[in-house]
Amino acid sequence: MTRLVGRLLQRLLGRLPIGWLQLTHNRTRLAAALAGVAFANILIFVQLGFLGALIESIGLPYRMMNAEILVAASDANTLSDGSPLPRQRLYQTLAVPGVAAATAVYYNRLDWKQLDGTIRTLDVFGIDPSAQAFRSAEINAELDRLKLSDTALIDRKTRNVPKDLFPSIGAGRSYQFEANNRSITVVGTFEIGGGFSADGYLVVSDQTFLRLFKRRVPGAPNMIFVKVEPGVPVAAVVERLRVALPASDTTVRTVADAVASDQRFQTTQKPIGIVFGFGIVIGVLVGVIIVYQVLSSDVADHLREYATFKAIGYKRGFFLGIVFEEAMVLAMLGFIPGLVIALLLYQIIAATTGLPITMPGTRPLMVLLGTLAMCTLSGAIATRRLERADPADLF
Amino acid sequence: MQTAPSIARLRAQDEPPIVVSGLNHWFGEGDARKQALFDVDLVVASGQLVMLMGASGSGKTTLLTLIGCLREVQDGSVRLLGRELRGASADRLVESRRRLGFIFQAHNLHDSLTAHQNVRMGLDVHEGVPESRRDDAAAHVLALLGLGDRATYLPANLSGGQKQRVAIARALVGNPDVIFADEPTAALDKDSGYDVVALLKRLARARGTTILMVTHDNRILGLADRIVTLQDGRIVRDEKPATS
Numbered sequence: 001m002t003r004l005v006g007r008l009l010q011r012l013l014g015r016l017p018i019g020w021l022q023l024t025h026n027r028t029r030l031a032a033a034l035a036g037v038a039f040a041n042i043l044i045f046v047q048l049g050f051l052g053a054l055i056e057s058i059g060l061p062y063r064m065m066n067a068e069i070l071v072a073a074s075d076a077n078t079l080s081d082g083s084p085l086p087r088q089r090l091y092q093t094l095a096v097p098g099v100a101a102a103t104a105v106y107y108n109r110l111d112w113k114q115l116d117g118t119i120r121t122l123d124v125f126g127i128d129p130s131a132q133a134f135r136s137a138e139i140n141a142e143l144d145r146l147k148l149s150d151t152a153l154i155d156r157k158t159r160n161v162p163k164d165l166f167p168s169i170g171a172g173r174s175y176q177f178e179a180n181n182r183s184i185t186v187v188g189t190f191e192i193g194g195g196f197s198a199d200g201y202l203v204v205s206d207q208t209f210l211r212l213f214k215r216r217v218p219g220a221p222n223m224i225f226v227k228v229e230p231g232v233p234v235a236a237v238v239e240r241l242r243v244a245l246p247a248s249d250t251t252v253r254t255v256a257d258a259v260a261s262d263q264r265f266q267t268t269q270k271p272i273g274i275v276f277g278f279g280i281v282i283g284v285l286v287g288v289i290i291v292y293q294v295l296s297s298d299v300a301d302h303l304r305e306y307a308t309f310k311a312i313g314y315k316r317g318f319f320l321g322i323v324f325e326e327a328m329v330l331a332m333l334g335f336i337p338g339l340v341i342a343l344l345l346y347q348i349i350a351a352t353t354g355l356p357i358t359m360p361g362t363r364p365l366m367v368l369l370g371t372l373a374m375c376t377l378s379g380a381i382a383t384r385r386l387e388r389a390d391p392a393d394l395f
Numbered sequence: 396m397q398t399a400p401s402i403a404r405l406r407a408q409d410e411p412p413i414v415v416s417g418l419n420h421w422f423g424e425g426d427a428r429k430q431a432l433f434d435v436d437l438v439v440a441s442g443q444l445v446m447l448m449g450a451s452g453s454g455k456t457t458l459l460t461l462i463g464c465l466r467e468v469q470d471g472s473v474r475l476l477g478r479e480l481r482g483a484s485a486d487r488l489v490e491s492r493r494r495l496g497f498i499f500q501a502h503n504l505h506d507s508l509t510a511h512q513n514v515r516m517g518l519d520v521h522e523g524v525p526e527s528r529r530d531d532a533a534a535h536v537l538a539l540l541g542l543g544d545r546a547t548y549l550p551a552n553l554s555g556g557q558k559q560r561v562a563i564a565r566a567l568v569g570n571p572d573v574i575f576a577d578e579p580t581a582a583l584d585k586d587s588g589y590d591v592v593a594l595l596k597r598l599a600r601a602r603g604t605t606i607l608m609v610t611h612d613n614r615i616l617g618l619a620d621r622i623v624t625l626q627d628g629r630i631v632r633d634e635k636p637a638t639s
Contacts, residue, residue: 015519016512018505025507308503311465312565313493313520392465 009325019325022298033294037334037371038341040287044367045342045359047279049349053357054273057195058266059259060356061123064192066135067103067225068234070258071241074251076223077265079107080123080197084220089245093224096240098232103133104221106209109198110179120160123198124152126209133225134190139203142188146205150182150212156189157354158200180212194354196272225255287374291330295323295382303389311391319386327379331371338371339364410477412573412605413439413462418471420457420628431457433628435471439621444596444606446616449625455609456577458625462607463495463575464488476572493520496566496574496604498595500581502558504550510537510561511546517565536564539598556587563595567602574599576608585614592618 002024009017023030061079062070071093076082093102106126111119127133129146142153156166166189169175175186192201210216228237234254241252253261267273299306306319343359350357420432432454439445447455460466461480462473468481475491483491496517504513514533518524537546540560550558559579566574579595580588592615599606616622616636624632
């Protein structure tokens with residue numbers, strides 16, 4: 001195996017693969033170096049996974065609505081903040097040509113006390129149950145049942161709930177719980193997938209919503225999802241809505257733009273996104289330092305040999321070649337176990353947290369390129385030690 | 396027996412390979428500046444084995460590194476293979492070194508490379524030699540030194556004498572014009588020390604290679620064509636060895 005790689009490298013480099021031979025000569029050091037690179041890779045993969053899951057989970061509730069345009073309060077950065085909109089905006093929206101339907105959505109967060117005393121938080125959306133506002137046929141079919149007061153549909157992916165809850169609801173047994181001094185009956189389920197802040201989603205009628213959150217008033221929803229008439233360009237309707245609605249309290253964006261701006265906000269302004277970005281930086285630093293340690297001690301151990309080669313007539317480029325050869329070998333070989341372990345961790349995280357953590361095809365490639373760059377940087381720092389190899393000192 | 400002389404060697408016939416005149420050298424700066432060589436003159440004829448003797452600190456190693464293009468010449472003149480080394484650029488010095496062979500006190504073999512690969516390193520520095528020729532040349536020189544069956548051994552699995560012979564093979568494989576050897580027998584016992592230098596002399600003679608060797612080792616002096624003794628940075632004796 002080692003021989004085969006050695007031959008391959010010799011072909012590739014057109015010289016003896018000295019870096020490879022040096023690395024494989026000291027197996028313990030090689031194993032430590034590869035573990036270091038793999039560790040850095042895992043760290044970066046997991047942080048990227050969380051960041052990706054955060055970005056993905058932000059879009060999920062938006063995409064649940066069957067709409068192309070979102071009318072929201074001008075001070076709203078996400079679905080869960082910002083002032084309420086005057087209800088009048090809904091009628092102004094409906095009056096704009098090209099608008100097929102507009103649904104006012106009320107949003108609030110609800111604490112759901114479990115039997116064991118712990119509290120789950122739910123993101124609650126209140127909508128008019130007679131409008132077929134959702135993309136999923138599953139929810140639309142259940143909406144009629146929300147017309148009964150104090151009934152709700154719950155996200156099947158809600159975290160940390162009793163195991164038999166969803167199968168039991170699915171079997172037609174409704175589930176009751178108390179919140180905000182009202183008794184809520186969960187009559188059906190749907191699926192979105194939990195995010196980072198709340199444990200799950202609850203959909204109720206606007207009437208139930210207003211009873212549940214007494215301080216909210218019917219005249220002030222949080223946002224309006226707009227369905228555009230088939231064949232009408234969405235951009236044109238966005239423009240018309242921007243003219244029709246006052247910019248002082250309303251922003252009009254396509255749902256895709258709203259998702260993008262929410263993602264941008266949460267990944268750059270909110271601590272959670274910054275934490276994951278910071279984690280990536282730490283991963284890179286760990287990798288750079290470990291690889292630098294390995295390469296520079298390898299150079300230090302071979303100063304005599306390098307000085308001898310210098311005496312014979314080898315130039316600086318030759319030694320740089322050896323160090324970079326080692327850097328590349330470490331990057332490539334460390335990446336493989338790093339990727340495998342990261343894939344396993346993704347599965348475990350997805351299973352335990354319900355977060356949408358997945359490995360897109362481009363991510364391994366990017367991390368590999370990053371690892372190569374990281375190892376090259378370490379190699380470049382390590383080559384400074386080469387200057388100490390002075391052939392005149394050999395005598 | 397004379398092999399076909401190379402162009403470099405033909406040119407060198409007009410002028411001896413090593414011509415040192417009025418060479419002074421200092422180490423250190425300011426008050427700590429100390430002169431190591433004083434007005435050294437030395438001419439070495441082609442194909443000779445010249446041994447440099449002297450106590451430690453006598454300047455013999457300094458002289459060797461100056462002629463071997465490993466230190467910058469400060470004052471005086473060193474002409475090596477027809478080229479002046481004083482004021483030569485770093486690149487020029489590297490080019491000159493590629494025509495030399497070096498044998499060190501310790502063998503300085505690369506411990507991750509086999510005997511054969513170590514010898515090849517002495518050849519790979521020269522461009523334009525086809526891959527298969529390199530392997531053959533390295534194997535040939537190893538065989539000449541009686542190590543044909545040790546080609547795939549790592550240095551750790553060779554004896555001291557065998558390692559030094561690999562180092563000699565590495566110095567010889569590029570067909571150098573001059574070989575510089577720094578106490579090559581220091582790490583060897585009496586018999587293998589003598590044998591190694593005798594072998595080196597025989598192979599160098601067959602190729603017309605000049606050897607400049609620093610040594611303390613009285614046992615090998617009989618092999619020299621000339622013995623130059625330094626003391627406190629000056630040449631104090633220059634003689635033919637007593638035939639033993």
